[in-house]
Amino acid sequence: MKPTRFESTIALIDKKNSEDPNVYRVHGLEYPKELLYSQRMTRKLLQFEPNASKALQIAARAQHICRWKIPRNDYPMDRVGYLKWRETLKKMHADITTTILEQVSYDDEFIDRITALITKKLIKKNEESQTLEDVVCLVFLDYYFEEFAEKHDSDKVVDILQKTWKKMSDKGRKEALKLQFSDKNLKLINEAIAP
Template identity: 75%
Template sequence: MKPIRFETAIALIDRKNSEDPNVYHACGLDFPKELLYSQRMSQKLLQFKPDASRALQIAARAQHICRWKIARDEYAMDRVGYLKWRETLKKMHADITAEILKEVGYEDEFIERVSFLINKKLIKKNEETQTLEDVICLVFLDYYFEEFTEKHDDAKLIDILQKTWVKMSEEGHVEALKIKYSEKSLTLIKQAIS
C-alpha cells in the first residue's frame, strides 16, 4: 500500500529538520533544535484544535523548516533587520515546504494554502492563520519562556509577554492561562496582562 501523502510530507519535513546542527537539550536527551520545535508545534496544535485541517497541520510542522540556514546576524541587528530576517525566513519556509508538497503529489491550491499560512497572512482576519499564531505563542510560553526568564530582566520579559499576548486570540489567551508556569513566570504574566 502506498504511503499517504500527508504522512510522507510530515516525514520529509522531519527529515529536513533533523539536519539542524543546533542541539536542544530536553528530558535528558539532545534533539536537533528545529525537529523538536516542529514536533511541539504539531502536538500543541492538536491539543488546541483537534480538528485542524491538513493544511494547517503541515504549516505548523513546517513553520521553522531549515531555519538555521539563514542566520540572524546576516541582517542588521536592529528592528528593521529583525523584520527583514523574519520575512526572508517565512519565504524560505514556504518555498521548501511547497517543494516537498509538490514532490508528494499535492495540488497547487493546497500548496498555496499552506504557503499562505506559513507566511502568516491576515492574522486576526483569517481563522487558520490566527490559530497558527496562537499555537506559536503557546509553544513559546509552554516550552521556551522559562529560559527567557533567566536571560532577561523583568521589564524586558513583561514587554515580550505583552507583545505575545497582543498577537493571540481570546481563545489563545484562555489556553495560555492553563499552562503550568513557575511562580515567577506566572507573576510576570499577570503583570503583563493586567
C-alpha cells in the same frame, strides 16, 4: 502499506529538520532543535484544535523548517534587521515546503493555502492563520518562555509577553493561562496582561 501524501509530507519535513546542527537538550537527551520544535508545534496544535485541517497541520510542522540556514546575525541587530530576517525566513520556509508539497503531488490551490499560513497572511482575519499564531505563542510560552525569562531583564520579558498576548485570540489566551509557570514568571505574566 504505502504512506499517504500527508504522511509523506510530514516525514519529508522531519527529514529536513533532523539536519539541524543545533541541538536542544530535554531530560538529558539531545534533539535537533527545529525537529523538536516542529514536533512540539504538532502536539500543541492537536491539543488546541483536535480537528485541525491537514493544511494547518502541515503549516504548523513546517513553521520553522531549516530555520538555522539563515542565522539572525546575518542581519543588523536592531528592530529593522529583525523584521527583515523574519520576512526572509518566512519566504524560505514557504519555498522549502512548496518543494516538498510538489514532490508529493499536492495541487496548487492546497500549496497556496499552506504558503499563506506559513507566511502569516491574514492573521486575525483568517481562522486557520489565527489558530497557527495561537499555537506558535503557546509553544513559546509552554516550552521556551521560562528559559527566555532567565536570560532577560523583567522589562524585556514583560514587553515580549505583551506582544505575544496581542497576537493571540481569546481562545489562545485562555489556553495560555492553563499552562504551568514559576511563581516569578507568573507575576510577570499577570503584570503584562493587566488592563
